[in-house]
Amino acid sequence: MRFTVGTRTKGVEDWTYSLEFDEEAGELFLHTERFGLGDDHSEGRVPLRSAKNSRGYRYAIVFLKEKLGPPTA
Incomplete structure (x- = not known):
């Protein structure tokens, strides 16, 4: 299962x-x-936990926060 989380154009x-x-x-x-x-x-393709310095990591985290919503106690 794959979800597009971001795109960019560079040159x-x-x-x-x-x-x-x-x-x-x-x-x-x-x-x-x-x-x-x-x-x-x-x-x-790399495990998300190993991608912290990647531009795509930020896109993935924003996507997850939007889909999962705020944390609950």
């Missing part, structure tokens, strides 16, 4: 950030795709 590159839940592993992953000119394309 001629388009970036898409998605939050992916792996049911078998029971873990959230940050999936990043980069599209450049022509056939230039790359993608990667």
